[in-house]
Amino acid sequence: MDPEVPEFVLNDVNEADRRLREMGARKILLQLPDGLKPYTFDYFNYLSRRYDVIVSSSPVYGACDIGPSYLYEKVDAIVQVGHSIMRNVNYPKPVIFIEHYKTIDIKDIDTSPIGKYHRIGLLYSIQYRYTSDRVRQILESRSFEVVMGRSDRRMTYDGQVLGCNFSSVHSIENQVDAFVIVSTGVFHAIGSQISTEKPVFLLDLNEMSLRSMEREADAFVRKRYAQIFRSMDSRKICFMVDTRIGQRRERLARTLMESARSLGKDAVLSYTDNISDQDIQNMGCDLVVYTGCPRVPIDDQERFSVPVLTPAEFSMAFLKSTNGYVLDEIVSVDDATDQ
Numbered sequence: 001m002d003p004e005v006p007e008f009v010l011n012d013v014n015e016a017d018r019r020l021r022e023m024g025a026r027k028i029l030l031q032l033p034d035g036l037k038p039y040t041f042d043y044f045n046y047l048s049r050r051y052d053v054i055v056s057s058s059p060v061y062g063a064c065d066i067g068p069s070y071l072y073e074k075v076d077a078i079v080q081v082g083h084s085i086m087r088n089v090n091y092p093k094p095v096i097f098i099e100h101y102k103t104i105d106i107k108d109i110d111t112s113p114i115g116k117y118h119r120i121g122l123l124y125s126i127q128y129r130y131t132s133d134r135v136r137q138i139l140e141s142r143s144f145e146v147v148m149g150r151s152d153r154r155m156t157y158d159g160q161v162l163g164c165n166f167s168s169v170h171s172i173e174n175q176v177d178a179f180v181i182v183s184t185g186v187f188h189a190i191g192s193q194i195s196t197e198k199p200v201f202l203l204d205l206n207e208m209s210l211r212s213m214e215r216e217a218d219a220f221v222r223k224r225y226a227q228i229f230r231s232m233d234s235r236k237i238c239f240m241v242d243t244r245i246g247q248r249r250e251r252l253a254r255t256l257m258e259s260a261r262s263l264g265k266d267a268v269l270s271y272t273d274n275i276s277d278q279d280i281q282n283m284g285c286d287l288v289v290y291t292g293c294p295r296v297p298i299d300d301q302e303r304f305s306v307p308v309l310t311p312a313e314f315s316m317a318f319l320k321s322t323n324g325y326v327l328d329e330i331v332s333v334d335d336a337t338d339q
């Protein structure tokens with residue numbers, strides 16, 4: 001083994017090689033998340049011994065993104081490291097997903113914040129799948145009853161949550177008293193809390209403590225309502241579809257666009273692979289309804305000079321569809337073969 005190449009890189013390469021050989025692939029597209037990009041040369045050099053490799057230098061945040069079609073149409077297979085397959089996406093090329101896990105050695109957890117609950121729904125971000133097994137053991141040893149949520153076809157594993165899908169929460173919310181989510185960042189935990197009336201507690205693995213998500217979820221919802229109110233006088237609305245294969249919701253965008261037109265709004269449908277404020281300004285939009293990754297309007301609003309709403313938020317603002325805040329989730333996407 002080359003002493004400078006980390007073992008996980010060699011494991012990934014060996015796993016990819018085994019599966020690429022089985023399918024007889026020769027030319028591949030390699031996608032690495034930002035955290036693994038410093039190892040690009042290692043992955044490339046090893047895989048290039050046997051395959052014609054193109055590395056994607058673009059960010060890749062999930063299995064929803066296998067790069068642009070002009071690239072993936074040129075290769076026999078795609079190797080994506082760090083994510084797990086989305087079963088609701090009809091990938092037009094074989095995609096090898098090589099999952100990465102962070103296993104954290106948890107000795108003990110102070111369970112007093114959830115002490116008054118008995119049945120706990122356990123959730124996790126994908127990289128903590130195995131760490132959640134240890135959390136389950138600890139909770140059960142303290143006499144909690146632990147229930148894993150059932151994921152829908154967007155995710156690979158029960159209990160998993162994504163920034164665009166909380167089916168593991170919905171499936172068991174009537175069976176549990178509270179949820180515990182194993183993660184490091186807060187977004188998945190806030191999203192889980194907004195998705196259910198039941199209390200959600202984040203087991204923050206950086207701080208090794210359990211904390212309620214109630215206040216952070218309230219603050220999040222207040223910020224989003226500010227954007228919803230800001231959008232209400234908009235006349236020129238752009239319904240924007242993202243080209244990424246696991247984010248394409250053109251049918252939804254068209255339906256919403258027709259609703260906007262029937263309200264007398266000026267509405268257009270657009271496609272993008274990189275939503276930018278400059279493009280929004282050039283088109284003269286007062287409001288963008290973005291049907292791609294639900295995290296973009298939420299995480300990136302400060303980048304934009306006009307409100308950028310999710311489809312659910314547009315429905316709240318203009319179609320008065322609900323009395324409460326609804327987080328956008330992707331349950332299904334347009335089939336690639338329909339494009």
Ligand code: SF4
Binds near residue numbers: 061062064295330
């Ligand atoms: S759509 Fe967004 S939240 Fe969902 S997997 Fe893709 S990048 Fe992640």
